[in-house]
Amino acid sequence: AAKPRVFSGIQPTADSFHLGNYLGALREWVTMQDTADAFYCVVDLHAITVAQDPDELRRRTRVSAAQLLALGIDPERSTLFVQSHVPEHAQLSWVLECLTGFGEAGRMTQFKDKSARQEAEHVGVGLFTYPILQAADILLYQTDAVPVGEDQRQHLELTRNLAQRFNSRFGPTFALPTAHIPKDTAKIQDLQDPTAKMSKSVPAGVVELMESPKRSAKKIRSAVTDLEKEIRYDVENKAGISNLLVIYSALTGRSIAELEAAYEGKGYGDLKKDLGEVVVDFVTPFQEQVQGYLDDVAELDKVLRKGAEHAREVGAATLRTVFDRIGF
Numbered sequence: 001a002a003k004p005r006v007f008s009g010i011q012p013t014a015d016s017f018h019l020g021n022y023l024g025a026l027r028e029w030v031t032m033q034d035t036a037d038a039f040y041c042v043v044d045l046h047a048i049t050v051a052q053d054p055d056e057l058r059r060r061t062r063v064s065a066a067q068l069l070a071l072g073i074d075p076e077r078s079t080l081f082v083q084s085h086v087p088e089h090a091q092l093s094w095v096l097e098c099l100t101g102f103g104e105a106g107r108m109t110q111f112k113d114k115s116a117r118q119e120a121e122h123v124g125v126g127l128f129t130y131p132i133l134q135a136a137d138i139l140l141y142q143t144d145a146v147p148v149g150e151d152q153r154q155h156l157e158l159t160r161n162l163a164q165r166f167n168s169r170f171g172p173t174f175a176l177p178t179a180h181i182p183k184d185t186a187k188i189q190d191l192q193d194p195t196a197k198m199s200k201s202v203p204a205g206v207v208e209l210m211e212s213p214k215r216s217a218k219k220i221r222s223a224v225t226d227l228e229k230e231i232r233y234d235v236e237n238k239a240g241i242s243n244l245l246v247i248y249s250a251l252t253g254r255s256i257a258e259l260e261a262a263y264e265g266k267g268y269g270d271l272k273k274d275l276g277e278v279v280v281d282f283v284t285p286f287q288e289q290v291q292g293y294l295d296d297v298a299e300l301d302k303v304l305r306k307g308a309e310h311a312r313e314v315g316a317a318t319l320r321t322v323f324d325r326i327g328f
């Protein structure tokens with residue numbers, strides 16, 4: 001049987017991915033290459049839903065691709081590309097916008113969160129229609145599974161609804177994708193506010209994969225915990241410690257129970273110090289690899305162009321069917 005098709009994307013809106021991106025999604029991207037025909041995309045069209053400096057966007061797009069390669073995305077096995085290199089994303093997005101209800105789009109909670117952080121007159125329509133572009137990204141490749149963090153579940157539901165709507169109105173056209181959400185690490189919490197997800201907006205609470213490893217270790221040591229002493233997984237009452245255990249377990253492969261036993265009688269300081277070292281050991285070789293890819297931008301661009309060529313072949317075939325079905 002053919003391998004299942006996988007698609008996922010990540011925005012080039014920062015100089016670094018963070019530990020939440022990695023443990024909640026990107027790690028799964030790497031793993032799924034073994035069993036799936038994977039398409040991984042740096043989504044620069046999504047990035048411009050908020051204002052971007054052109055030179056910075058260009059640089060961050062390359063830094064994002066270099067990070068994906070360093071994490072283990074293999075362009076010989078997977079299709080790695082940049083969204084704007086494949087115009088079919090925007091073309092399919094328009095078709096899907098015309099099938100989406102205004103109220104339906106308005107119920108997307110991520111838009112409410114993101115727009116609440118900006119002045120009303122600065123909120124672009126693109127930020128509102130963002131989940132529809134995301135649906136186009138996924139449906140263009142006849143995707144079966146989408147590896148993402150928990151925060152993307154609602155967008156996946158919209159994608160499925162749009163696919164079903166198109167299929168029932170115009171005839172079977174799109175595969176119905178399912179969210180592939182990692183069980184234990186789908187949500188990594190902010191180190192300073194462990195009741196909120198780790199996200200780029202609060203620097204002290206976010207471990208950036210590209211920041212100085214020392215700085216990351218310091219952030220871990222300063223993580224907010226609680227007034228007890230016991231190192232125990234209990235999200236309700238010990239959100240900070242639980243988050244540190246989840247991160248520790250994910251990066252070392254040791255189970256949470258094993259960690260709880262190993263730290264019995266030890267203090268929060270011990271746990272934080274050791275986890276800091278685990279993080280340093282992970283990011284140090286990673287950063288060297290990223291630098292290696294950035295030292296040869298011509299080669300990096302070549303890899304991305306090749307990925308886009310293949311993505312275009314697959315995406316154009318879907319779009320031809322779509323245009324034909326709707327009467328273009």
Ligand code: ADP
Pocket residue numbers: 009010011020021022023024025026046147148149150151152185186187188189197198199
């Ligand atoms: P976007 O703005 O496109 O959602 P993000 O950088 O927020 O981009 O997310 C990229 C990927 O990382 C998504 O799959 C998302 O679900 C995942 N992700 C983001 N933050 C976290 C987190 N704190 N824990 C787990 N996964 C996360």
Ligand code: NA
Pocket residue numbers: 151152
């Ligand atoms: Na997100």
